[in-house]
Amino acid sequence: MSHDPLTGRVILISGAAGGIGSATARRLTQRGAKVVLGDLHAPALDELATELGANAQPVVLDVTDPESCAAAVQFALTQHGRLDAVWANAGISAFGPLELVEQDTWRRVIAVNLVGVYNLVRAGLPAVIDSQGYVAMTASWASFAHSPGHSAYAAAKAGVEALANSLRSELAHQGVRVGVFHPGWIDTPMVTNKIDSQPAFNVMLNSLPKPLRKVTAVEDVAEILADALATRTDKVVYPRVGWALHALRPLLATPLLASRSRKVAPLMRRLYAQQIE
Template sequence: MTLTGKVILITGGAGGLGSASAAMCAERGADVVLLDRDEEALARAAEAIRGRVDTYVLDVTDAAACAKVTAQIVAKYGRVDIVWANAGVSVFGPVDLLPDGAWKRVLDVNLVGAHNIVRAALPELLRSRGYIAMTCSWASFAHQPGHSAYSAAKAGLEAFANSLRLELSGTGVDVGSLHPGWIDTTMVTGKLKGQPAFAALLDALPGPFGSVATTASITPHLVDALERRAARMIYPRVGWALLFTRSALQTSLFTRRSRAIAPKIRRLSALER
């Protein structure tokens, strides 16, 4: 599917993977609609994009707001072809050391928020025989200490994508799960700079599984996945090993490093409070 003339809605579009991919989608001729809570960041992202771009302030945890914004977009463009549920937040640390409400907030944004925008746009996607993408992360199948909220949210999101893909069989609507690894967005770099416990986790992971890839390196893969309506995209590609071995990832052999670093993560997280 060419992206030329397609109307693409991207939540979490004000920065990171969302805005970088939006710029490439616009270069390929798409009408890009960026959705995010941060109005100022949305304006900056739109200004940096060459091509047709629009912005709407949206909190994806508000189902009514998702429905309202989607209706406004349809009224303006007449259609929706692709919805990319990309909005995400994360929090790192042992469950009992996290701020009150932080764990639930991660699920609300990453998982419930994806449901809200998909449900709001689904009638239009059924009409256009469109495509739904969800940013599921390596964390959907590889779970680490300190990352319980993010892992739970992304595992649930992958399950949502898998189930929805089957549910929409025969409708012409395709569903894809996108699985970035550690990428140099502020979600990762901010923790590396400000949370020694997170840096300790990445240092403990073997080889490429603790490496941080660049946004520039993954963006073409994300946009290609949207264009070809991929059922699954994983980058860096070493993440496919995690997918294929996920049934063994929680065994004592594979969790040895994570169990060894867990006490240090707890100790450092306690100092960060």
């Protein structure tokens, strides 16, 4: 039987209490990794840690607070004596036309999804350099395919991709690998809550070509991301049809390829405005 490279690796995950984070944490512990589960939601963290057993420890983590990030890293080091990977995964989303979304909500998306990634990566970097380990960040298809209604989310995720690419070059000589993960529409509350409650979001989603609107099971992407953490992959795009968007990214904002989005944008605006009245 071949040795799983995840066996014994210590991995700190933000946004671990649900969605992609918790699903991947399950796979990681099944494969022998030691996972430090970071999230704001203590009850959900404790429940997950109990489910996963001795190879999972919870720590309350607010990625918008640099001191909280430093404390989570120190907790991992105290528990295990090393840190092999930091996965900056915590994220939130807000959907709606830029001038109709509350300013604090828009800024909060940037604070969590971009500045929060920086905060955790910065806190964990000395330990990861010591272990010649791996830094992973969750971006999105939205980092290269910018749909209407997702201005904050797209801006933050594009920033995460750029951060990862820059950091990869910075750290290569120190033996540290940097990965960026680009999931599409995944069956998590971040997506399903919008499908269930926001007509404007459904208009946007249904305007996409059929292969690009599919919502994928979280367990499927968790398996892919666990493999990426094992092999310290530079880039993951999943579902794989997203690679077509990645390849076409210089053209996606041109009038021809953006025509569907531009056509449905007025209806989206009307529906969103009606919902917040």
